[in-house]
Amino acid sequence: MATSDTPRISIVIPIYNEEAILHAAIVDVRERLKPLGWTYEIILAENGSKDRTIEIGRELAAKYGDAQDGQVKIISMGEPNYGKALKQGILLSRGDLVICDEIDLCDVDFHRRAVDILESGEADLVIGSKLAHGAEDDRPAIRHVASIAYSSMLKVLLGFRGTDTHGLKAFRRLALLDIVRSCLVDKDVFASELVIRADRGGVRTKEIPVRVIEKRPPSINLFKRVPNVMKSVLKLTYAIRVRG
Secondary structure (H helix, E strand, O other), rough: OOOOOOOOEEEEEEEEOOOHHHHHHHHHHHHHHHHHOOOOOEEEEEOOOOOOOOHHHHHHHHHOOOOOEEEEEOOOOOOOOOOHHHHHHHHOOOOOEEOOOOOOOOHHHHHHHHHHHHHHHHOOOOEEOOOOOOOOOOOOOHHHHHHHHHHHHHHHHHHHOOOOOOOOOEEEEOOOOHHOOOOOOOHHHHHHHHHHHHHHHHOEEEEEEEEEEOOOOOOHHHHHHHHHHHHHHHHHHHHHHHHO
C-alpha cells in the first residue's frame, strides 16, 4: 500500500561505463524536473561497468538518498546485461508510473508528455519513438539505419505493429508488472520483448515522436553488437512464438 513517502514516479536508468557524464546528467535532470513538482525516485541500474560508474552512482545515492523529491538509488548486476538491469530496476520501482530513460538522453520533455498521457487515461504504455512521423534522429546515419533494420526485423519475425521498441518508455506500473515478470530474454532485447508482449496482451499503447541527440559515442561498438543482437532476437522469437 502506498505511503506518504512513496514516490509517484520512478525513473529507471540503465548505466554502463558512464563515469564521464553520470554525475552531470543526474544533477541536470533533477534540476529540470524540479519545476514539475513531482515526487519521484531515480533508480540507476548499473550493469558491469569497468570504470568509476558504480563509485559515482554511490556518491549520488549518498547525496540524494534522503531527498523527498528526486531520491537516487543504485543497483548493480555485476555483469554487462542491459536487459537484466532494466528489468530489475522496474521490479524494484515503487511509483505508480515508471519511466525508462537513457543516461545520455534524460529527456524531461518526454517525461512530461508521457505522464500527461498516462494520467489522462489515454494509454497505459507510452513509447518515445525515434522512428515515428515527426521524430528527429540526430545520431549518425548508420545508427538510424540500424534502428530501422531492427524494427523491420521485429515486424517480420514477431508481427510488431509499432515503429520502435528501444529507448524511452513510460507506463503504469501495475498494468505492465506481470508482463515484465513474464519476459524471458534479457540483454539487448528485453525492451523489445516487453513492448511486443504488451502489444500482444492488449495493453493500450501510444507512440509519440522524440528527438534523439547523441551526447557521447555508444558505450558498445554497433558492429560488435550485431552477432549478440541476432542471437537474442532468435531467442526472443522462440520465447514468444513457441513458448508463448
